[in-house]
Amino acid sequence: MTETAEAHSPTGSVRVLLAEDQGMMRGALALLLGLEPDIEVVAQVARGDEILAAALDSAPDVALLDIELPGRSGLDAAAELRARCPGCRVLILTTFGRPGYLRRAMEAGARGFLVKDGPVEELARAVRRVLRGETVVDPALAAAALSAGPSPLTRREADVLTAGADGSTVADIAHALHLSESTVRNYLSAAIGKTGTRNRTEALREARSQGWL
Amino acid sequence: MTETAEAHSPTGSVRVLLAEDQGMMRGALALLLGLEPDIEVVAQVARGDEILAAALDSAPDVALLDIELPGRSGLDAAAELRARCPGCRVLILTTFGRPGYLRRAMEAGARGFLVKDGPVEELARAVRRVLRGETVVDPALAAAALSAGPSPLTRREADVLTAGADGSTVADIAHALHLSESTVRNYLSAAIGKTGTRNRTEALREARSQGWL
DNA sequence: GCACGACCGTGACATTTGTCCTGCCCAGGA
DNA sequence: TCCTGGGCAGGACAAATGTCACGGTCGTGC
Numbered sequence: 426m427t428e429t430a431e432a433h434s435p436t437g438s439v440r441v442l443l444a445e446d447q448g449m450m451r452g453a454l455a456l457l458l459g460l461e462p463d464i465e466v467v468a469q470v471a472r473g474d475e476i477l478a479a480a481l482d483s484a485p486d487v488a489l490l491d492i493e494l495p496g497r498s499g500l501d502a503a504a505e506l507r508a509r510c511p512g513c514r515v516l517i518l519t520t521f522g523r524p525g526y527l528r529r530a531m532e533a534g535a536r537g538f539l540v541k542d543g544p545v546e547e548l549a550r551a552v553r554r555v556l557r558g559e560t561v562v563d564p565a566l567a568a569a570a571l572s573a574g575p576s577p578l579t580r581r582e583a584d585v586l587t588a589g590a591d592g593s594t595v596a597d598i599a600h601a602l603h604l605s606e607s608t609v610r611n612y613l614s615a616a617i618g619k620t621g622t623r624n625r626t627e628a629l630r631e632a633r634s635q636g637w638l
Numbered sequence: 639m640t641e642t643a644e645a646h647s648p649t650g651s652v653r654v655l656l657a658e659d660q661g662m663m664r665g666a667l668a669l670l671l672g673l674e675p676d677i678e679v680v681a682q683v684a685r686g687d688e689i690l691a692a693a694l695d696s697a698p699d700v701a702l703l704d705i706e707l708p709g710r711s712g713l714d715a716a717a718e719l720r721a722r723c724p725g726c727r728v729l730i731l732t733t734f735g736r737p738g739y740l741r742r743a744m745e746a747g748a749r750g751f752l753v754k755d756g757p758v759e760e761l762a763r764a765v766r767r768v769l770r771g772e773t774v775v776d777p778a779l780a781a782a783a784l785s786a787g788p789s790p791l792t793r794r795e796a797d798v799l800t801a802g803a804d805g806s807t808v809a810d811i812a813h814a815l816h817l818s819e820s821t822v823r824n825y826l827s828a829a830i831g832k833t834g835t836r837n838r839t840e841a842l843r844e845a846r847s848q849g850w851l
Numbered sequence: 852g853c854a855c856g857a858c859c860g861t862g863a864c865a866t867t868t869g870t871c872c873t874g875c876c877c878a879g880g881a
Numbered sequence: 882t883c884c885t886g887g888g889c890a891g892g893a894c895a896a897a898t899g900t901c902a903c904g905g906t907c908g909t910g911c
Contacts, residue, residue, distance in 0.1 A: 447733070452758030453666035520660070545665035579887065592839030595868070607890050614869055624869075624897085626805030626839060792857060807897070821859050827899055837867085837899075853911085860905080867898065873891080881884080 439556055442468040442485035444476050444502070445518070446494050454489075454548065461549045473497030480510045487552050492519040492526060500529050507534035516555050518548075524570040525636025527562065537561030576637040577619045585612040586629055587638050652769055655681040655698035657689050657715070658731070659707050667702075667761065674762050686710030693723045700765050705732040705739055713742050720747035729768050731761075737783040738849025740775065750774030789850040790832045798825040799842055800851050 441458055443466055445451040455466045468483040470476055474496035480488060488506055490499035503515045516537040517530045527538050536555045539547065540563065551561045578586070588598045595613070599606045613625050620631040632638050654671055656679055658664040668679045681696040683689055687709035693701060701719055703712035716728040729750040730743045743751050749768045752760065753776065764774045791799070801811045808826070812819045826838055833844040845851050 448755040449758050449761065450663055450666070450754065453663070453670050456670060456758065457666050541663065542661040545662050545669065548662065581888065592835070592837055592841075592843055594836065604888095605890055607892080608888080610869070611871095611890080612888095614871085617869075622805070623807065624805055628805075630805055794858065809897095818860055820861060823899070824860085824901095825858095827901085830899075855909085855911100856907105857909105858905100858907080861903080863902090864900080865898100866900095867896100869896075870894080872893090875889080877886105877888085879885090881882095 438463055438465045439487060439552060440465055440467045440483065440485045441552060442466075442470070442476070442480055442483060442488045442513070444470045444473065444479075444489065444494060444499060445491045446471050457545060458549060458552070464549060464552060471495075473499055473502050476502040477505050477509060480506055480513055484510075485513055487555055488513050488515050489518050489548075489552070490515060492517060492521075492530075500526070500533050503530065503533040503535050514555050516551060516561065521636070522563070522566050523634060523636030524566070524573040525576055527566055527570040527636070528573075528575065529636065531562075538563070538566070540566075573635065576632075576635070578616060578632060578637050582612050582616045582619070583632070583638055585609055586616050586625065586632055589613070589625055590629055651676055651678045652700060652765060653678055653680045653696065653698045654765060655679075655683070655689070655693055655696060655701040655726070657683045657686065657692075657702065657707060657712060658704045659684050670758060671762060671765070677762060677765060684708075686712055686715050689715040690718050690722060693719055693726055697723075698726055700768055701726050701728050702731050702761075702765070703728060705730060705734075705743075713739070713746050716743065716746040716748050727768050729764060729774065734849070735776070735779050736847060736849030737779070737786040738789055740779055740783040740849070741786075741788065742849065744775075751776070751779070753779075786848065789845075789848070791829060791845060791850050795825050795829040795832070796845070796851055798822055799829050799838065799845055802826070802838055803842055 441464055443451060443455055445454065448471070451469055451471065455469055458464045458466050467485055468479040470479050473494035476488070476490065490502060492499040499517060503517065506513055506515055515535040516539060517535045518539045518541060519526060520541045522540045530538050537551055537560060539551050539561065554561050584602060585598055588601050593601070595606050595609050599609045602609070616632070617623070617625060617628045620628045622628045622631050654677055656664060656668055658667065661684070664682055664684065668682055671677045671679050680698055681692040683692050686707035689701070689703065703715060705712040712730060716730065719726050719728055728748040729752065730748045731752045731754060732739060733754045735753045740751050750764055750773060752764050752774065767774050797815060798811055801814050806814070808819050808822050812822045815822070829845070830836070830838060830841045833841040835841045835844055
């Protein structure tokens with residue numbers, strides 16, 4: 426007995442949940458997938474914190490999740506789905522092929538990782554492959570993710586870095602995180618050192634591009 | 639005689655050029671527009687510097703342009719099309735409804751300005767309205783753009799700000815722009831003052847959110 | 852001609868940022 | 882048990898950043 430048979434709804438049509446914040450993108454993808462004879466979009470959400478409820482409600486076979494969503498990260502939602510909605514396979518669909526994103530997606534139990542570049546046809550193909558139990562990942566990206574290793578930043582270092590992303594001063598960050606200014610400077614210095622950069626702005630860029638935040 | 643008749647190709651089908659860097663988005667929109675019986679996508683490009691050539695080649699009625707494109711800004715391309723391809727109406731399609739973007743789009747001769755939020759149906763509707771000679775702009779956004787006034791930053795202030803966006807030091811910027819470090823600091827200070835912010839990072843954020851860069 | 856503003860530069864100065872070293876507490880592993 | 886690593890904090894110091902006052906050159910417009 427194949428995995429496909431288990432996962433399929435009896436009608437033979439793949440039930441897909443779509444989570445994507447940009448309205449036009451969401452609508453376009455939904456319409457597109459809906460055109461495929463064997464695919465049916467049963468739920469659409471624009472926020473990360475609406476994913477779980479929608480999934481429990483509509484029991485999709487595949488959840489197509491953007492990562493950067495308002496309310497809750499698609500990666501967090503993926504982990505949640507894994508626990509609360511085991512029949513549902515997660516396929517991550519993201520703008521950025523950051524090594525750290527891929528790593529975290531896999532750790533969260535995602536079955537596939539797709540970048541928003543590349544042709545649209547890949548989307549339906551990936552949905553079907555994931556449903557068949559295959560794992561869908563760009564090999565080059567996978568290699569990069571493996572070779573890069575996990576994030577060298579500690580939880581607090583990442584916190585401080587993101588808290589300063591908007592141009593906040595050391596004092597601002599210290600206040601926001603209930604830390605002393607000395608501590609903030611120490612974390613920032615550590616983050617700068619670990620990223621091999623020269624200041625917090627560069628450190629932030631590097632950490633972001635690696636998917637460490 | 640209506641404007642529509644002038645602009646239309648004889649077949650009665652609207653010829654559309656699509657410029658959008660994200661592959662999946664581009665493909666999805668092209669497919670979608672292609673589904674409309676009266677619309678035909680005659681050219682697709684992923685870079686800003688390919689727009690003009692493609693337009694001259696395919697003579698579209700409407701050019702659907704993203705703003706943030708590699709190679710050349712969609713806004714610059716719009717101004718170019720206005721001069722070299724007068725029969726072609728420009729419809730800007732962008733992620734961010736920044737007041738300054740709208741202002742510059744209109745100054746560049748765009749006939750419409752659409753944000754990527756909002757439903758997909760708006761897209762085909764906007765294409766048709768632009769072709770009929772109407773101007774398509776979200777009224778709330780238009781009001782914001784008008785009330786905000788034009789950018790207070792001079793060309794050089796904007797240059798220096800963007801050159802420092804990646805965390806470059808004063809010395810880096812000075813070298814990149816062939817300026818003295820003192821001059822760079824003066825421009826930076828001016829930009830910080832005009833944006834009412836406390837440092838270059840905040841100034842950059844503010845200038846970006848206003849569409850001044 | 853003159854005022855104005857954009858452009859470019861200098862130098863001095865105060866503040867912020869980044870580095871390094873020290874110390875303490877606590878949890879988990881060898 | 883000791884050792885290590887994370888979290889937190891203080892202090893001293895050098896470097897980068899931001900401010901200000903000043904001077905000069907252009908072009909545009911009144």
